[in-house]
Amino acid sequence: MKINNKHLGLVTKKFNDFFLVDLKNQENFVNSERFLCKVRKSINFKDQLIYVGDEVVIDNIDLKSKRAVIKSLKKRKNLLIRPSVANISDIYITFSVAEPELNLSQVNRFLISAESMGLEVSLVLTKCDLISDKRRSFLVDKFGKWGYQAITLNLQKSNYFKNFLVELKQKECSIFMGPSGVGKTTLLNMIIPGLQNSTAPVSNKIKRGKNTTRNVELFSISNQSYIVDTPGFNMQPLEVDIRVLQNLYSEIYKQVIDEGIKCKFRNCLHLNDEGCNLNKSFERYSFYKEMIESSKSHYYQNQAD
Ligand SMILES: Nc1nc2c(ncn2[C@@H]2O[C@H](COP(=O)(O)OP(=O)(O)OP(=O)(O)O)[C@@H](O)[C@H]2O)c(=O)[nH]1
Ligand SMILES: [Mg+2]
Ligand SMILES: [Zn+2]
Numbered sequence: 441m442k443i444n445n446k447h448l449g450l451v452t453k454k455f456n457d458f459f460l461v462d463l464k465n466q467e468n469f470v471n472s473e474r475f476l477c478k479v480r481k482s483i484n485f486k487d488q489l490i491y492v493g494d495e496v497v498i499d500n501i502d503l504k505s506k507r508a509v510i511k512s513l514k515k516r517k518n519l520l521i522r523p524s525v526a527n528i529s530d531i532y533i534t535f536s537v538a539e540p541e542l543n544l545s546q547v548n549r550f551l552i553s554a555e556s557m558g559l560e561v562s563l564v565l566t567k568c569d570l571i572s573d574k575r576r577s578f579l580v581d582k583f584g585k586w587g588y589q590a591i592t593l594n595l596q597k598s599n600y601f602k603n604f605l606v607e608l609k610q611k612e613c614s615i616f617m618g619p620s621g622v623g624k625t626t627l628l629n630m631i632i633p634g635l636q637n638s639t640a641p642v643s644n645k646i647k648r649g650k651n652t653t654r655n656v657e658l659f660s661i662s663n664q665s666y667i668v669d670t671p672g673f674n675m676q677p678l679e680v681d682i683r684v685l686q687n688l689y690s691e692i693y694k695q696v697i698d699e700g701i702k703c704k705f706r707n708c709l710h711l712n713d714e715g716c717n718l719n720k721s722f723e724r725y726s727f728y729k730e731m732i733e734s735s736k737s738h739y740y741q742n743q744a745d
Contacts, residue, residue, distance in 0.1 A: 446499045446511060449475065450666075451492050451526075452658040459490060459510060461498055462660070475501065475508040491519065492656045492668065493526035493613060518557060520615070523656045523670045530560045530611045532591075534618035534627070537579060538570040540647050548727045549678060550617065551588070555688040556680045561588075564604075564616070566623040568594040586724055587690025595626065605631060605661075613658070613666040620672025621649020628669045632659055637669065682735050686710060691722040 449461035452474070463473035477498055479490065490496065495514035502508065516526040531554040535547050547563070554561045563583055568576050576592055583590040594600050608614055608631065616624040621642040629635050640652040653671045661667055686692045692710065695701045695718060704715020709732055 446497050447501065448514070449477075449496050449498045449508075449510075450658070451490060451494045451496060453655060454490070454492050455655065459496075461496060461508065461510065463498075463501075464495075475506050477508045477510045479510045489524075491524045491526045492658050493528060495527070518559065520557060522673065523617075525615060525656055525658075525668055525670070528557075528559060528613050528615050528668070530562065530614040531557065532562050532564050532614055532616050534564045534566060534616045534622050534624050536567040536570075536622040537565050537576070537592075538567055539642050540619060540621050540649065542579075544723075545727060545730075546619065546675070548586075548724060549675065551586070552680065552685070552688050552731070553678050554617070556678075556684070560611075563588040563590045564618075564627075565590050565592045566595075566627065568592045568600075569596045582723070585691070585722065587694075593623075593627065595623070595630075601627075601630065608667060609662045609665050611665060613668065615668040615670060617670055618672060619649060619674050620651045621647075622672065624672065625653050625669055628659065628667060631661060631667065635659065678731065678735070680731075680735070682709065682732050683707065685728065685731060685735075689724060689728055691724060692718065692728070695719060 448464040450464065451459050452462055453460040457478055459477045459479070461475050461477045463475065475498065477496075490510065490513055494516055496510045497512045497514070498508040499511050500509040518528060519526050520528055533547070533550045533554055535542055535550075551561060551563065565579060580590050580592060591604055592600070593604065616627065618624060623639075625637045625639045629637055629639065638652050640650045642649050649672050651672060653669055656668060656670050658666050658668050680688065686696070686709070701717045701719075703710070703717050708716050708718075710716050710718040710720070711729060711732060
């Protein structure tokens with residue numbers, strides 16, 4: 441049976457030219473109504489790429505074969521790059537405290553890159569069973585100074601994560617992002633009982649993940665709440681204007697906004713600039729400086745091109 445009236449749908453997975461689309465039923469998207477769709481030929485693919493998380497209008501719905509056609513794309517709120525996902529509300533930067541080892545500079549890159557999207561950003565630390573309580577408190581304290589109240593999780597103790605689950609169910613569409621092997625999919629499998637997506641132990645020798653998850657996929661956790669699992673990336677690309685960078689570090693903007701510090705020059709980058717009044721004794725200052733310096737050289741290179 442085919443129905444021709446248009447329906448709103450949500451793209452949950454993408455492969456080659458096909459999309460899995462959940463049908464929107466009155467207020468909510470419902471997982472059981474999932475259709476395999478292609479994009480109507482008249483839509484110019486180049487101008488209008490469609491991503492996981494996009495809301496689309498589908499028609500030519502075939503209820504028997506569960507096929508339909510994407511007719512148009514709704515205006516999106518935002519688009520993350522690498523991995524490409526649309527309409528995210530909350531970003532959970534996910535790192536393991538061990539196996540793979542925590543790399544602070546990498547954590548910072550992920551955080552700053554996420555902050556540049558202007559979305560709600562949180563930090564999740566997995567595998568806390570592999571470290572002592574003392575070390576855990578030390579890390580919570582450290583990231584607290586960075587401006588993040590880290591959520592610490594432990595596979596062995598599911599009560600740790602009950603509060604986290606309550607939090608996720610209040611968000612519209614959360615995404616787990618972080619390197620391979622930190623336990624993003626393991627977490628998702630705990631959040632959604634019955635889901636058994638593939639996970640794999642980190643390699644023995646180099647203690648790195650094996651890039652087990654290959655696709656971005658969106659999962660429903662309640663009627664109005666979604667989570668996106670992503671493939672692990674080791675580096676997060678940064679395309680942030682150097683003048684904006686200081687607004688993404690809480691240690692800097694707090695000094696500027698709360699304490700009202702003023703540097704001699706209004707566009708001070710807080711490097712070694714004359715008349716700079718920023719208190720630079722915070723852990724992430726060296727990361728900030730490195731980011732400015734490396735993007736500055738890019739910036740000038742691009743100008744010279
Ligand atoms: N000890 C311990 N191991 C964990 C924990 N969470 C996950 N792991 C293990 O870490 C390994 C990697 O987990 P995955 O869920 O595949 O990691 P991922 O982040 O999805 O990795 P990619 O899909 O490659 O990006 C698996 O062997 C998990 O069992 C935890 O809390 N404690
Ligand atoms: Mg995975
Ligand atoms: Zn300054």
